[in-house]
Amino acid sequence: MATRMSPQDRIMYPVDWLEERSGLIGAVRYFLFRRVPSDTNWFQTLGSATLTAFLVQATTGVILAMYYKPDPQEAYPSIVNITNDVFAGWLVRGMHRWGASVFIILMFLHMGRVFLFGAYKYPRELNWIIGVLLLALGLAEGFTGYLLPWDQTSYWATTVGININGSAPFLGPFIAQFLQGGTYINADTLSRFYAIHMLLIPGAIFALIGLHLYLVIRLGVTSPPWSKHPAGSGPTEPPPPAPPRTGLTRPAPRGGTIRG
Amino acid sequence: MEPSREHPHVPGPSLWPVGLAVGVVALLVGLIVNWWISVAGAAIAIAFGFLWVRDIARERGLTKAGEVAPERRNGRGPSRRPAVAPPRTYGRSAFLELSTLGLGGVIGGLVSLPALGFMLLPAFLKQKNPAHDLGPLTDFPQGEFVVTTFVSNPPEGQVSRRTAFVRNNGLLGTEPSFTIISNHCAHLGCPVQPTTVVPKKSAQYKDVTLIPLPTPPSGYSCPCHGGAYDVEGNRIAGPPVRALDRYSFSIRNGHLYVGAPFSVSHVVGSGATARIYKYTLAFPGEHIDGIESWLYPIQPPH
Numbered sequence: 423m424a425t426r427m428s429p430q431d432r433i434m435y436p437v438d439w440l441e442e443r444s445g446l447i448g449a450v451r452y453f454l455f456r457r458v459p460s461d462t463n464w465f466q467t468l469g470s471a472t473l474t475a476f477l478v479q480a481t482t483g484v485i486l487a488m489y490y491k492p493d494p495q496e497a498y499p500s501i502v503n504i505t506n507d508v509f510a511g512w513l514v515r516g517m518h519r520w521g522a523s524v525f526i527i528l529m530f531l532h533m534g535r536v537f538l539f540g541a542y543k544y545p546r547e548l549n550w551i552i553g554v555l556l557l558a559l560g561l562a563e564g565f566t567g568y569l570l571p572w573d574q575t576s577y578w579a580t581t582v583g584i585n586i587n588g589s590a591p592f593l594g595p596f597i598a599q600f601l602q603g604g605t606y607i608n609a610d611t612l613s614r615f616y617a618i619h620m621l622l623i624p625g626a627i628f629a630l631i632g633l634h635l636y637l638v639i640r641l642g643v644t645s646p647p648w649s650k651h652p653a654g655s656g657p658t659e660p661p662p663p664a665p666p667r668t669g670l671t672r673p674a675p676r677g678g679t680i681r682g
Numbered sequence: 683m684e685p686s687r688e689h690p691h692v693p694g695p696s697l698w699p700v701g702l703a704v705g706v707v708a709l710l711v712g713l714i715v716n717w718w719i720s721v722a723g724a725a726i727a728i729a730f731g732f733l734w735v736r737d738i739a740r741e742r743g744l745t746k747a748g749e750v751a752p753e754r755r756n757g758r759g760p761s762r763r764p765a766v767a768p769p770r771t772y773g774r775s776a777f778l779e780l781s782t783l784g785l786g787g788v789i790g791g792l793v794s795l796p797a798l799g800f801m802l803l804p805a806f807l808k809q810k811n812p813a814h815d816l817g818p819l820t821d822f823p824q825g826e827f828v829v830t831t832f833v834s835n836p837p838e839g840q841v842s843r844r845t846a847f848v849r850n851n852g853l854l855g856t857e858p859s860f861t862i863i864s865n866h867c868a869h870l871g872c873p874v875q876p877t878t879v880v881p882k883k884s885a886q887y888k889d890v891t892l893i894p895l896p897t898p899p900s901g902y903s904c905p906c907h908g909g910a911y912d913v914e915g916n917r918i919a920g921p922p923v924r925a926l927d928r929y930s931f932s933i934r935n936g937h938l939y940v941g942a943p944f945s946v947s948h949v950v951g952s953g954a955t956a957r958i959y960k961y962t963l964a965f966p967g968e969h970i971d972g973i974e975s976w977l978y979p980i981q982p983p984h
Contacts, residue, residue, distance in 0.1 A: 494841045578872060582906065585870040589967030591977035596806075598965050603805045605963070605984045609838045610804075 492616035497572035701730030817887035859954035872906035
């Protein structure tokens with residue numbers, strides 16, 4: 423017969439149920455409650471800020487995609503509709519438009535922090551490289567998104583941008599023609615940029631952010647250059663004893679007791 | 683020595699049977715779909731079958747191919763027999779592993795290659811520039827420039843509208859001569875403007891808008907980065923790397939038709955007798971002559 427559960431266990435039962443079957447809670451705990459150097463500071467929140475900015479872009483972008491029409495006849499009127507008629511459309515579009523700049527600025531600030539803290543050095547070189555790829559993809563998002571309002575500024579800025587690509591040696595003309603979907607900017611260019619902007623590049627960014635975070639967790643956070651702790655020194659205090667109950671607040675021991 | 687079960691004689695690993703199988707499948711599919719697929723399949727099957735048989739024959743020592751003469755030193759014959767390595771065999775799990783990877787690769791390729799082609803190729807295929815009617819020749823008075831805009835691809839709509847500066851040069855011998863200069867700046871493709879007063883008044887012929895210039899321009903200038911050209915389109919200042927592009931033209935039934943665009947390095951002379959140094963259409967910013975043009979050895983099909 424099942425023994426009676428304590429009220430605390432009863433409340434935590436769904437969480438324990440999930441943990442027993444997936445190990446997800448343990449993973450989340452490992453992700454959120456990992457050790458960091460005691461002298462980390464606010465500059466080290468720039469990466470999280472960049473991630474937040476990207477998530478804002480992704481969320482507002484999905485909402486905008488519900489009203490935007492990537493067609494030469496419809497694109498600009500749909501932007502006008504979003505801005506003036508759709509409820510809070512001005513806000514969501516504004517967040518996406520200004521958030522794009524915030525995202526890029528935060529990426530550069532985060533990159534500057536990593537550079538000045540020397541956090542790109544061994545063993546974190548690979549994470550620097552992934553970060554550079556993320557920066558390039560972020561800039562590509564800016565470039566492809568700029569065409570979508572389909573006004574004169576968008577059109578001519580994209581013309582110039584594509585032709586800058588076209589003047590790159592050897593493959594440049596091919597890249598430019600691929601981006602345009604033809605010899606000149608045409609009806610396909612807009613939908614092509616839209617697909618690249620909202621599917622191709624965000625997918626790559628999500629994947630690379632996953633790798634980026636994995637390496638951050640695996641390699642740990644760097645101390646600032648003025649840290650008094652020598653690099654590579656481990657934690658000095660012994661690991662804390664395991665708390666008394668299983669579940670979210672305490673990792674379940676392998677092969678632990680089965681309750682209920 | 684007794685034959686050992688540890689090292690049974692098995693043919694070495696070979697990819698030829700896979701090719702043979704592909705050929706046979708193509709042969710059979712071709713019987714249903716199209717006879718030339720059968721022919722290709724038969725050719726593939728024969729070729730790979732031959733290669734496979736040749737491999738097996740070699741292995742059994744039926745042919746001399748691949749035989750190496752024994753090494754001799756000081757003419758005294760082979761000094762030492764090289765150690766014979768046991769033939770390399772593949773276990774079942776290695777075979778399954780490799781064939782899963784290989785088949786996965788083939789299936790992945792079959793799925794992704796057409797998709798990749800669908801994504802990449804349309805930008806490079808069927809880039810036609812059909813001749814476009816700009817209206818009767820009488821709309822283009824001799825010696826005057828007319829700013830002409832036209833919808834180069836009507837199904838695409840206004841996004842395909844192009845602008846050209848058209849000048850009727852009069853007759854060259856018995857043939858009419860026209861100068862048709864594209865407004866795409868040779869720096870980065872911004873629209874160049876004629877350096878003269880452009881009147882608001884315009885005439886319309888079908889989708890073509892015609893704005894005759896009362897005074898001919900002294901040249902063209904670009905609003906984006908300050909590129910400047912003379913009236914024949916030669917670069918005279920700023921960042922452009924060559925002269926303005928031009929359009930070919932033809933006359934049909936008394937109408938001027940604009941044709942395919944082409945790039946121009948420079949123009950010597952002016953009007954009907956100008957000497958135009960013509961090149962395949964290139965993107966703005968690309969050098970088409972001189973040593974810098976080596977950076978752009980192949981042009982995509984325009």
